[in-house]
Amino acid sequence: MLEIDGLRKRYGDKTALDGVGFTVRPGEMFGFVGANGAGKTTTMRIVMGVLGADSGEVRLDGRPLGYDDRRAFGYMPEERGLYQKMKVAEQIEYFGRLHGLAPAAARTATDALLERLGLVERRDDAVEALSLGNQQRVQLAVALVHEPTVLILDEPFSGLDPLAVDALAEVLKDRAAEGVPVIFSSHQLDLVERLCDSVGIISAGRMVAYGPVAELREREGRGVLRVVVRDAAPGWADGLPGRIAREGDRDVLLCEEGDDQAVLRTAMGAGTVEHFGRRQPTLTEIFREAVA
Numbered sequence: 088m089l090e091i092d093g094l095r096k097r098y099g100d101k102t103a104l105d106g107v108g109f110t111v112r113p114g115e116m117f118g119f120v121g122a123n124g125a126g127k128t129t130t131m132r133i134v135m136g137v138l139g140a141d142s143g144e145v146r147l148d149g150r151p152l153g154y155d156d157r158r159a160f161g162y163m164p165e166e167r168g169l170y171q172k173m174k175v176a177e178q179i180e181y182f183g184r185l186h187g188l189a190p191a192a193a194r195t196a197t198d199a200l201l202e203r204l205g206l207v208e209r210r211d212d213a214v215e216a217l218s219l220g221n222q223q224r225v226q227l228a229v230a231l232v233h234e235p236t237v238l239i240l241d242e243p244f245s246g247l248d249p250l251a252v253d254a255l256a257e258v259l260k261d262r263a264a265e266g267v268p269v270i271f272s273s274h275q276l277d278l279v280e281r282l283c284d285s286v287g288i289i290s291a292g293r294m295v296a297y298g299p300v301a302e303l304r305e306r307e308g309r310g311v312l313r314v315v316v317r318d319a320a321p322g323w324a325d326g327l328p329g330r331i332a333r334e335g336d337r338d339v340l341l342c343e344e345g346d347d348q349a350v351l352r353t354a355m356g357a358g359t360v361e362h363f364g365r366r367q368p369t370l371t372e373i374f375r376e377a378v379a
């Protein structure tokens with residue numbers, strides 16, 4: 088189990104982390120979300136030992152993390168870090184060797200990852216000749232080649248096409264199913280909601296919401312009232328609490344607060360009420376609320 092406990096970090100007089108803590112159990116996929124500059128990268132760098140915390144601790148199975156523990160981790164840094172001139176397969180193998188794999192094991196693991204991540208055709212190309220999305224696949228292979236005990240990935244899905252997202256998601260799910268704690272940061276909240284067992288929402292260096300996705304959704308009170316009115320004149324919901332969202336080719340009123348009966352009366356006066364009911368908030372809605 089990976090425990091991040093009370094991390095604090097200042098850059099000069101700027102507080103980047105103000106007591107960040109969360110736990111990721113074996114096999115758990117943890118989505119780390121937050122606005123730009125909220126502190127995700129700083130947290131992950133501290134976990135990896137790239138950066139020191141001013142205070143707080145990172146523990147693995149109850150012990151403070153050491154060099155050997157971290158060497159067995161898989162890390163995809165925000166700044167990435169591939170050798171541009173080196174060939175794809177050579178590079179993955181090289182990183183495997185750096186993490187302590189024997190030559191034959193590094194080669195076998197590389198071949199398997201090239202296959203899995205759709206890079207077989209590119210194995211002898213220099214990294215600089217690949218598209219950014221393919222470079223990202225190589226970066227992921229590099230993070231995975233040594234069968235890491237923990238995975239820490241800084242925005243691994245950014246810039247990937249939908250097929251690459253699926254390929255990466257499958258690989259991460261497999262690693263989690265093998266018992267590896269997986270942490271990744273992302274701004275793609277629908278993806279986080281779909282993939283993760285739990286999420287942490289960080290805002291200005293503090294965890295403002297944290298827990299299993301299902302629990303967070305339940306915890307958010309009554310959920311969101313969703314109202315669809317056919318043939319209503321534009322502006323029918325002006326004055327009601329909530330906002331109009333476009334769903335496909337129709338407008339839907341979403342209300343998080345207010346008097347349901349009053350909303351219903353207005354809706355019935357405006358047209359034919361096709362739908363009137365509550366649904367649990369999405370992660371995007373929870374995020375908006377938490378960082379507001």
Ligand SMILES: Nc1ncnc2c1ncn2[C@@H]1O[C@H](COP(=O)(O)OP(=O)(O)OP(=O)(O)O)[C@@H](O)[C@H]1O
Binds near residue numbers: 121124127128
């Ligand atoms: N080397 C640095 N020197 C000074 N301030 C820094 C440094 N690195 C990060 N910061 C500041 O610390 C805060 C947290 O930054 P961090 O990169 O951890 O955020 P993030 O959540 O990863 O953001 P993003 O989603 O944009 O990647 C920001 O205010 C940032 O400007």
